Amino acid sequence: MAEFWRWKEYNWHDENKDWRDGELITAGVDVGSVSSQAVIVVDGELYAYSNMRTGSSSPESANNSFNWAIEGTGLTLDDVGFVIGTGYGRVNVPFSHKAITEIACHARGANAMYGPSVRTVLDMGGQDCKVIRCDEKGKVTAFAMNDKCAAGTGRGMEVFADLLAIPIGEVGELSLDVEEEPPPVSSTCVVFAKSEATGLLREGWSKSKVLAAYCSAMAHRVVTLLEQVGVEEDFAITGGIAKNSGVVTRLEKELGIKALPFDTDTQIAGALGAALFAQNLLRKKLAKAGK
Amino acid sequence: MFDKFRDWEQNRHDYAKDWQKHNGGKVIGYFCTYVPEEILYAAGVLPVRILGSHEPQDVTEPHIFGMFCPFCRDCLAQGLKGRYDYLDGLTIAQSCLHIRQTFTSWEKHIPLEFTYYMPHPMKVQSPRALPYLVSEIEIFKKAVEEWTGVTITDEMIKKAAEVYDENRRLMREVYELRKAENPPLSGEEAMEMVISSQLVDKAEHNEELKRVLAELPNRDTGRETGARLMILGSEDDDIKFINMVESCGATFVTDDHCTGTRYFWNTTPEGNGDMLESIAQRYIDRPRCPSKDWEDRSRLDHILKMAKDWDVAGAIVIQQKFCDPHEADTPTIRKALNDIDVKNLFLEFDVTVPLGQFRIRVEAFLEMIGDEDLFD
Numbered sequence: 001m002a003e004f005w006r007w008k009e010y011n012w013h014d015e016n017k018d019w020r021d022g023e024l025i026t027a028g029v030d031v032g033s034v035s036s037q038a039v040i041v042v043d044g045e046l047y048a049y050s051n052m053r054t055g056s057s058s059p060e061s062a063n064n065s066f067n068w069a070i071e072g073t074g075l076t077l078d079d080v081g082f083v084i085g086t087g088y089g090r091v092n093v094p095f096s097h098k099a100i101t102e103i104a105c106h107a108r109g110a111n112a113m114y115g116p117s118v119r120t121v122l123d124m125g126g127q128d129c130k131v132i133r134c135d136e137k138g139k140v141t142a143f144a145m146n147d148k149c150a151a152g153t154g155r156g157m158e159v160f161a162d163l164l165a166i167p168i169g170e171v172g173e174l175s176l177d178v179e180e181e182p183p184p185v186s187s188t189c190v191v192f193a194k195s196e197a198t199g200l201l202r203e204g205w206s207k208s209k210v211l212a213a214y215c216s217a218m219a220h221r222v223v224t225l226l227e228q229v230g231v232e233e234d235f236a237i238t239g240g241i242a243k244n245s246g247v248v249t250r251l252e253k254e255l256g257i258k259a260l261p262f263d264t265d266t267q268i269a270g271a272l273g274a275a276l277f278a279q280n281l282l283r284k285k286l287a288k289a290g291k
Numbered sequence: 292m293f294d295k296f297r298d299w300e301q302n303r304h305d306y307a308k309d310w311q312k313h314n315g316g317k318v319i320g321y322f323c324t325y326v327p328e329e330i331l332y333a334a335g336v337l338p339v340r341i342l343g344s345h346e347p348q349d350v351t352e353p354h355i356f357g358m359f360c361p362f363c364r365d366c367l368a369q370g371l372k373g374r375y376d377y378l379d380g381l382t383i384a385q386s387c388l389h390i391r392q393t394f395t396s397w398e399k400h401i402p403l404e405f406t407y408y409m410p411h412p413m414k415v416q417s418p419r420a421l422p423y424l425v426s427e428i429e430i431f432k433k434a435v436e437e438w439t440g441v442t443i444t445d446e447m448i449k450k451a452a453e454v455y456d457e458n459r460r461l462m463r464e465v466y467e468l469r470k471a472e473n474p475p476l477s478g479e480e481a482m483e484m485v486i487s488s489q490l491v492d493k494a495e496h497n498e499e500l501k502r503v504l505a506e507l508p509n510r511d512t513g514r515e516t517g518a519r520l521m522i523l524g525s526e527d528d529d530i531k532f533i534n535m536v537e538s539c540g541a542t543f544v545t546d547d548h549c550t551g552t553r554y555f556w557n558t559t560p561e562g563n564g565d566m567l568e569s570i571a572q573r574y575i576d577r578p579r580c581p582s583k584d585w586e587d588r589s590r591l592d593h594i595l596k597m598a599k600d601w602d603v604a605g606a607i608v609i610q611q612k613f614c615d616p617h618e619a620d621t622p623t624i625r626k627a628l629n630d631i632d633v634k635n636l637f638l639e640f641d642v643t644v645p646l647g648q649f650r651i652r653v654e655a656f657l658e659m660i661g662d663e664d665l666f667d
Contacts, residue, residue, distance in 0.1 A: 088651075103655035104665070137666045140659045145652060147639070277665045284664070 005158035007168050007240070011068045013040075013048035019075050022047075026082045026282050027069075028274025029062050030102060031089030034126025034154055035240065036061040038069040039271035040080070044279055048073055049268050054126075058089030066095070082282035084274040088127075100277055102270045103132055103143050109273030110236045111138025113264045119232040122222065122251075122259075123269065124241030126154040129222060131229050138273070144228040146221075154240045156190040157247075160214050163194055164207045175211035175246030182209050184217035193217065215246035222247075223254050236260045238269035292510060293480040295499050299487035300530075306491055307339050308377050317379040317405075317439060322366065322394050324489070324549045325384035325411050325580070329559075329570050330432050332493065333451035334441040340489035341366050341375065342528050342550075345643055348372070354396040355389075360611040361642040362526045363389040370397045380405035380438065385413070387582045387616055405438040407431065415575045415583045424571040432567070448566040456558040458493045461500040463555065468507055469544045470601055475510040478522070478543025479533045485551050486528050516542045518657050521598055523547035523624070524609040525617040525640075532644050536607065536653050540661075545601040547594050553578040582616035590620070591627055598633050605660040606635040607653075634660045 019025060022042035030037045032054055040048040050069035054061045062085065070076070077083075077095055085093030086105040093099070102123070110121040111134065121132040133142040146153070161168040182205070185196045197210050205213075218241075237259045241247050243266060252258050264272070299306055307318050319331055320341045328338040343365025350371045351364040369375055370393075381403050383394040391408075398406045409431050412420035432443055462485060468475055476484075484503075488496045517540035522533070527548045537543065546552055556578050562569035584590045598606065606628055610617040621637065628635045636656040638649060658665075 100665070101651055101655040101658060103651070104658045108665075139666055140655065142634075143652075143655060143659070145648075147648065280665055280667065 002165070004161040004165050004167050009050075009052040011048070011050035011071055013069070013073050014046070017042065017045075017047060019047055019073060019079070024279050024282050025075070025080050026084075026275050026278035027066065027080045028084050028086060028105065028271040028276070028278060029066055029093045029096060030087040030105065030268075030271035030274060031058045031061050031065075031085065031093060032087040032102070032126050032270070033128070034158075035267060036065040036087070036089075037268045037271040038062075038065040039268050039275045040069055040073075040075065041272070041275040041279055044276065046264065046272065048075070049265070049271065051265065051267050054089070058092035059094045061089065062093040062095070082278040082285070084278045084281075086270050086274040097278075098281065100274060103130055103145075104140055105270045105273035105277065106130070106238050107132045107134040107140045107273065108138040108276055109269035109271070110134070110238050111136075112272055112276055113238075113262060113266075113269060114234065114236040114260045117234045118236045118260065120226070120229075120235045121269075122226065122235070122237045122239075124153065124222065124237065124239040124247070126240065129153050129225060129239075131226050131231075133229055133232065142229045144225055146225055156193070156214075156218065157241065157244065159190055159194055160197065160211065163197060164201075164210060166207060166211070169243075171211055172215070172244035172246035172248070174208050175215040176249060177208045178206075178212045181216065182213045184220055185213045186217075211246060215244070216250050218247050219250035219254055222251060226255065231255060231257060233257060234260055236262075238266045240267050242266035292503055292506060293476065293483060296480070296483045296487040299491050299496075300483045303339065303342075303487075303490045304374060304377070307337065310337055310492060311377060311379075318377060319380035319382055319405070320375055320378045321381070322383040322390045323386045323580075324554045325386055325574055325583075326382055326409065327384070327428050327431065327570055327574060329448055329451040329455055330428065330435055330443065331382075332454065333443050333447040334435050334439045336380070336435070336439060337492060339378075339491075341369065342486070342489075342526075343642065344369055344374070345529065345531070347643060351396075354400070355392050358613050359389040359392060360525070360614045361640065362611045362614075363393040365642050366390070367393045367396055370401050378403060380407070382407040382409060384409045384411040386411065386580050387614070389614070405434075407434050411583075412575075413583055414585060415579060416585075416587050416589070420575055421568070421571055424575060425565075425568050428567050428571055445566045448570065452559045452566065452570060454493045454497065457497050458488055458500070459555040459558050461497060461504060462488065464504055465500070465507065466545060466552065473512070473516045474542060474544055475507050475512060477512065477514065477533075477537055478520070478546070479530055479537060481543070481546075482528070482530055482533055482550065485554060486530075489550070489554065514542075515540065518542070518604045518660055519544045519602060520605050520607060521545045521547070521594075521601060521603045522551075522607045522609065523594060524621070525611045525614040526550060527609055527611075527640065529640060529644055531646065532609075532640070532649065535646050535650060539650065539653050539657055541653075541657055544603060545597055547578065547590070547597065549580060552597070553580065580616065581620040584620070588620065588623065591624060594624060595627055595631055598628065598631065603633060605656065606633050607656075608635050608637045609640050612639045612641050
């Protein structure tokens, strides 16, 4: 049976750059509840990354994502001066020098990805969702996290992709293919929402319409969270759901605010922030050592 | 140094049973710190505050609505499971409806020789609150006299108040020491100290406090102070949570809890010699529970002053889930803290707290208020 939730794993490195030309090489490893990313930064510039599914062991996921990020670059762990672990498994990154929360890392990552004008970051992750306010440096000034359920997260979207047999990457676009916006599913729990969706399908709703109802419910839930801390522009979204136009479009509509467009993979924001913090700490460490 | 307090806190039932055996006196369980314990103590009764055990349970569902606070359900579970089977009596002073439901259900299902529901002014700021409370304490006193067969004289109340006031003063002295750059005790130890004071004979607690205070100023805890935090909100005896936060590189230096400062902050005023009035005045004046602190919210100034005096870098605002009085106060308090630039984190407590989920919020909060320079 096809696994419609299964998103593509990938790695990338900058072919036009040679890390050997750089001075400060650092890494950030974000072991999330659903996906893990490793990012290598050379002198503050994104050099390589990977994005893969988190396995049952955090240390293994950390190792795998790091090894995949450096694949084909000739880089080894010994060449990396400072590693920061973040995410759900942040304390289980065996080769890290320090752990920092994904809240701080996403703010820092979004600052690098979207520029210093970002004041509100919405991270829609695999199993949690956070709203982070930050200053021009990307330092957190306030935050809120969902704490009741996983309905506004990637895991919920995966459940729906599977239920409707729609590849996860197509869910967003398909949900926009409706003549009229249906009312959102009322349940806040993924499992109940799934039951509700099954009922709607039985009533003859199209897949697009059911997805529209779910994306809109997710957008609405997230807006509630955003309102807890307040939204100040510029507004940016990180995490996997940032790539889901069905949720983002509805979110923007409800907020009356546009999210900044992105040209860097939104799922690496946390690991990128971690790698950038690592740059600062490595620089300070070297300065202290008189190098 | 704080082992005795911890021992009392952890073995509260053993203590009460031993006390009962050795003193031959009666033990009464009470809900809510508005109960005028001095009256009970004067009659030779040991008042012990009923608290939960922080274990999941399935016995209260038929008695208390699921959207009443976890604390009131946890307390009732203790009764229904027979953990307080040694109690001779049970009492409550009216504060919130949730805990009153616990009292009512307990009274209905667990036979006791004495139960007493004490009305208590809900608007303690009113000038009519004092005469109201004096007369309620008077009636309460008579009920206790009838139950125990002891005639409670003014002299006995005065003596009881002296013991209680000494306890309050000594605990406040301990809190004063927490103003130090490196406090000689952790927030966990402070919480154990105050909670244990609600569980044991105050005279005995005073002796232990004096012993601790003699050594405390010179104590080196051997731990890093880290970020100075205060914790405030509804009933909180979640020592595991305090421990978790302090293990993340922080120290609680003060609190506004009924298991903390609200319980012992002020002492009985001199007054005009009428002991009942003096005692009533103290319960009117004490740092207030939000169920009674309307509409001036005197508690707000108290919290803000404490935040300044204890030089806190941040505050953790907690409440028992569904605690209406605190839900009403929380937004105002958080705003006021923000206005004086005390960053704060809000968390909702349940019978058991999700330590992993809370840890990330706490760590992120500490990173936010911390001065570690991750930035250029």
